[in-house]
Amino acid sequence: KQWYQRRVAITAGIYDIEGDTITQRQDLDLTAPLTEITFSPDGAWLGAGSTGRNPLLLNVTNSYKPTIHCWSAQSKLVSCHFSPDSRYLALGGVDSNIMVCDTTTPMDSPIKILRAHPLGTISRVRWLNNNTIVSTGSDMQVRQWTINA
Numbered sequence: 825k826q827w828y829q830r831r832v833a834i835t836a837g838i839y840d841i842e843g844d845t846i847t848q849r850q851d852l853d854l855t856a857p858l859t860e861i862t863f864s865p866d867g868a869w870l871g872a873g874s875t876g877r878n879p880l881l882l883n884v885t886n887s888y889k890p891t892i893h894c895w896s897a898q899s900k901l902v903s904c905h906f907s908p909d910s911r912y913l914a915l916g917g918v919d920s921n922i923m924v925c926d927t928t929t930p931m932d933s934p935i936k937i938l939r940a941h942p943l944g945t946i947s948r949v950r951w952l953n954n955n956t957i958v959s960t961g962s963d964m965q966v967r968q969w970t971i972n973a
Contacts (some may be wrong), residue, residue, distance in 0.1 A: 873901025
């Protein structure tokens, strides 16, 4: 018997919409399907979580050039949201952890809130202000976190 693994290319598109016209701006080659996307409030960044456990942080002002990422979550990422000042991207995952990426530094050492919802999956992360995250999880808890960076 012969076994083989077929790799399927995964792409996503960035589109401009003006009136009734949709124009594709750029293709993004991905390693896994996206589960959540968000633009930063200042429009400079596109952040995304994926089933492949790696966050995606793209610089919109630099032709959607990806920021190097050197870490991955323990499971798929299901929620992401930028802080109001666009500096931080919070990501929540099935592993019950929250990771916070700083857009001004390399992504190899995110701020980690481990076991933020230890009895279940993170369902949503949102910023209240530039230092405070609120998260919800399948454990039916709403929790608040202060980031001191």
